Amino acid sequence: MVENATQAAILESLLRAGAPLTRATLGERLRLGRNALGAELRRLALLGLVEEGGSDLSNGGRPSRRLHVPRSAGVIAAIDIGASSIDVALTTLTGELVGYVAVAASLADGPGMVLTRAFELVEELETANGVGRDELRAVGIGVPGPVTEEGGASAPPIPDAWSGYPIRSTASDRFAAPAFVENDANVMALGEHLRGAARGLENFVLVKVGMGVGAGIVSEGRLVRGAAGGAGELGHVVVAPESGVVCTCGNVGCLQAFVGASGIARAAEQAVAEGRSPALAAIRERRGALEAADVALAAVEADPAAVGIVRDAGRLLGSALADTVSLLNPAMVVLAGGVVGLGDAFLAEIRTTVYRRSLPLATRNLPIVRSALGPHVGVVGASVLAAQGALATYARESA
Amino acid sequence: MLQNELQSAIFRILAGASEPVSRAQLGASLGVGRNVVGTEVRRLLDAGVLEEAGQAESQGGRPSLLLRISRQAGLVGSIDLGATSIDVALTTLSSEIVAHTAEAADIGRGPKRILRRSFELLRRLLGAEGATTADLRAVGVGVPGPVDQAEGRVVAPPIMPGWNKFPVRAAVAELVPCPVFVDNDVNLMALGEHAAGAARGIDNFIFVKVGTGIGAGIVVNGRLMRGADGCAGDLGHLSVNPEGRRCTCGNRGCLEVEAAAPAIVRAAVAAAERGDAPLLAATLQQQGYLAARDVGDAASRGDVGALAVVRAAAGRIGLTLASVVSLINPSLIVLGGGVSQIGDAFLAEIRTAVYRRSLPLATRNLPIVTSELGSDAGVVGASVLAGRGLLLRSLQ
Numbered sequence: 001m002v003e004n005a006t007q008a009a010i011l012e013s014l015l016r017a018g019a020p021l022t023r024a025t026l027g028e029r030l031r032l033g034r035n036a037l038g039a040e041l042r043r044l045a046l047l048g049l050v051e052e053g054g055s056d057l058s059n060g061g062r063p064s065r066r067l068h069v070p071r072s073a074g075v076i077a078a079i080d081i082g083a084s085s086i087d088v089a090l091t092t093l094t095g096e097l098v099g100y101v102a103v104a105a106s107l108a109d110g111p112g113m114v115l116t117r118a119f120e121l122v123e124e125l126e127t128a129n130g131v132g133r134d135e136l137r138a139v140g141i142g143v144p145g146p147v148t149e150e151g152g153a154s155a156p157p158i159p160d161a162w163s164g165y166p167i168r169s170t171a172s173d174r175f176a177a178p179a180f181v182e183n184d185a186n187v188m189a190l191g192e193h194l195r196g197a198a199r200g201l202e203n204f205v206l207v208k209v210g211m212g213v214g215a216g217i218v219s220e221g222r223l224v225r226g227a228a229g230g231a232g233e234l235g236h237v238v239v240a241p242e243s244g245v246v247c248t249c250g251n252v253g254c255l256q257a258f259v260g261a262s263g264i265a266r267a268a269e270q271a272v273a274e275g276r277s278p279a280l281a282a283i284r285e286r287r288g289a290l291e292a293a294d295v296a297l298a299a300v301e302a303d304p305a306a307v308g309i310v311r312d313a314g315r316l317l318g319s320a321l322a323d324t325v326s327l328l329n330p331a332m333v334v335l336a337g338g339v340v341g342l343g344d345a346f347l348a349e350i351r352t353t354v355y356r357r358s359l360p361l362a363t364r365n366l367p368i369v370r371s372a373l374g375p376h377v378g379v380v381g382a383s384v385l386a387a388q389g390a391l392a393t394y395a396r397e398s399a
Numbered sequence: 400m401l402q403n404e405l406q407s408a409i410f411r412i413l414a415g416a417s418e419p420v421s422r423a424q425l426g427a428s429l430g431v432g433r434n435v436v437g438t439e440v441r442r443l444l445d446a447g448v449l450e451e452a453g454q455a456e457s458q459g460g461r462p463s464l465l466l467r468i469s470r471q472a473g474l475v476g477s478i479d480l481g482a483t484s485i486d487v488a489l490t491t492l493s494s495e496i497v498a499h500t501a502e503a504a505d506i507g508r509g510p511k512r513i514l515r516r517s518f519e520l521l522r523r524l525l526g527a528e529g530a531t532t533a534d535l536r537a538v539g540v541g542v543p544g545p546v547d548q549a550e551g552r553v554v555a556p557p558i559m560p561g562w563n564k565f566p567v568r569a570a571v572a573e574l575v576p577c578p579v580f581v582d583n584d585v586n587l588m589a590l591g592e593h594a595a596g597a598a599r600g601i602d603n604f605i606f607v608k609v610g611t612g613i614g615a616g617i618v619v620n621g622r623l624m625r626g627a628d629g630c631a632g633d634l635g636h637l638s639v640n641p642e643g644r645r646c647t648c649g650n651r652g653c654l655e656v657e658a659a660a661p662a663i664v665r666a667a668v669a670a671a672e673r674g675d676a677p678l679l680a681a682t683l684q685q686q687g688y689l690a691a692r693d694v695g696d697a698a699s700r701g702d703v704g705a706l707a708v709v710r711a712a713a714g715r716i717g718l719t720l721a722s723v724v725s726l727i728n729p730s731l732i733v734l735g736g737g738v739s740q741i742g743d744a745f746l747a748e749i750r751t752a753v754y755r756r757s758l759p760l761a762t763r764n765l766p767i768v769t770s771e772l773g774s775d776a777g778v779v780g781a782s783v784l785a786g787r788g789l790l791l792r793s794l795q
Binding site for chain 2: 202220231360
């Protein structure tokens with residue numbers, strides 16, 4: 001792709017910026033003089049990796065054209081594997097979505113089936129969007145568990161069938177392009193860092209609340225993976241050891257078992273069984289089993305039991321988050337994942353609990369917000385993962 | 400002082416080394432031949448920047464000379480302020496202690512008094528080495544509270560009345576002709592262990608200090624985690640008991656108020672008075688008071704009541720650490736501070752609690768050990784902070 005480390009650095013700057021840059025800005029950031037920069041930009045233009053176009057009239061002087069990475073520079077396949085779904089996207093090198101699809105799926109089906117389906121979806125998107133196989137530059141994959149140095153997932157907490165499966169090499173063999181695998185909460189943190197609410201922050205935490213609960217931690221500008229890729233396992237902090245509630249990881253009383261989607265559903269079923277929630281009972285009548293989304297609906301209708309479930313979950317998550325905030329002192333907490341759809345009361349309870357329990361110094365200026373990227377947070381992050389990884393690889397190889 | 404690139408590179412390697420390095424190792428690290436390295440090393444030895452430190456074991460052939468940075472190259476001053484003590488030291492540019500002194504002090508006497516006294520102690524140490532402040536290349540200062548790095552100020556420190564927003568860095572910089580660096584004391588202990596102690600070469604670890612207070616220094620990706628406001632690592636104020644005692648921070652049942660030295664002493668006195676701890680009761684009778692150390696002694700001599708107190712405190716700390724381990728996935732936990740020295744039962748109970756409660760993946764290979772630097776950790780860390788800060792500036 002690129003010919004030398006400087007070119008890789010130029011692309012990396014454009015990737016990081018998330019928006020077109022003028023030559024002046026680029027030169028400043030990379031500490032490159034006009035001529036040196038100009039020479040490399042000419043090469044990159046010839047390689048089809050950078051385009052100059054449009055104009056910036058903002059400063060009243062001579063309009064300066066901005067540089068960006070065009071669609072023709074290539075495409076990234078971004079795959080976000082969740083506990084119960086697969087999200088797949090094709091993006092430009094700088095993360096703009098070219099195509100996107102999400103389907104239901106189950107981790108329990110095992111890596112062979114799940115990855116095959118994911119790769120099929122990539123091909124369907126390529127066809128639907130007129131993307132040739134030779135345009136694919138890299139593949140990024142997020143998985144809902146710790147990821148090892150070898151690019152596979154560690155079990156537990158995810159199903160044993162996944163343990164030791166070579167996800168990275170399977171993907172790179174299939175697509176003949178470098179592949180990168182990372183824990184899904186980490187991937188989302190990358191996405192938020194470069195494209196979302198946490199842009200420009202050196203220290204922040206992203207908490208994903210879906211079927212599982214996990215944290216992606218960025219400290220001093222870098223992702224914290226931990227010694228074995230297991231950093232951020234917030235979901236398996238034990239909050240109720242005597243509860244008898246068994247988690248998917250096998251332990252009793254994990255946070256995830258209460259605040260994750262199945263925990264919310266369980267609380268909803270219990271409310272119906274105990275006759276405490278007319279609204280939920282009505283929904284159950286119509287649809288059969290209850291889901292976290294149903295609790296959100298009932299809560300919006302001010303069903304007291306549903307509101308109680310939402311607030312309890314918010315308080316429990318807030319307690320765990322309060323500890324996280326005291327320990328890591330992030331500048332921001334970003335919340336993502338399906339359960340965040342529980343609504344404003346959920347968010348409010350989380351905020352109240354964190355602000356009350358954490359060290360005042362750590363919370364005096366601490367926004368706790370929803371992800372800015374909506375349902376795309378996983379694939380946007382996977383795209384960033386792949387783009388950064390590919391550039392680092394090319395920079396190393398051409399050094 | 401350094402005349403060319405190679406000398407700078409040699410100096411940087413030695414500055415960051417925790418023990419003397421052989422000429423052969425230098426050559427290998429730099430990818431440069433023996434003779435070239437030998438020439439520059441000779442020049443640096445002649446100039447007094449480096450000094451010989453014995454000989455490496457023979458690898459066959461002539462034994463290689465061991466080298467370290469000499470104190471002639473310059474001194475670093477370390478000031479480590481605790482809630483109840485001042486530690487001052489002089490070190491070389493590679494953070495080897497040259498002289499060290501400590502005395503009791505009350506941080507509540509305020510910044511001006513404490514810093515003045517610290518500076519007096521520093522000057523005394525310099526004088527005894529035949530040196531003056533002019534020989535100082537950098538000074539590192541540790542304080543028992545959060546530090547705003549941008550401004551060099553202490554911010555909202557719960558146990559430092561009178562110090563809020565005090566510009567420590569600027570105040571010390573007025574007294575010495577060299578750059579000054581300031582950070583939280585537990586952060587510095589972590590730095591010290593990282594550079595020269597139990598955590599050498601470890602990229603992800605937690606240093607936990609258990610003494611009058613409880614705090615942690617966290618290193619991830621090879622760097623200290625300070626957090627957005629400089630207060631990362633605040634382990635002591637995690638809530639472990641919603642119905643617990645009020646803490647200095649305003650909340651109830653913080654880990655610190657439930658398990659640090661004062662809590663251990665309180666529980667020990669109660670046990671002694673209840674008749675559950677005969678050895679403790681005897682010590683209490685004799686001394687009129689109990690210290691955490693006494694509780695550890697009694698526990699190791701078989702006092703069941705004392706053992707229960709130690710286990711309860713260590714268990715609380717271990718449980719909290721288990722959550723931290725799940726969050727950060729460190730490769731190592733290092734325990735420091737006075738209470739970490741009270742005996743095996745304390746360490747054993749912490750290990751049990753952490754291994755039992757954390758995810759298997761995280762504890763598969765997680766040694767939990769005590770500090771190697773002991774009471775030197777703070778001043779060594781302050782020196783490392785200052786030395787690294789100096790090096791960074793010289794590279795810019």
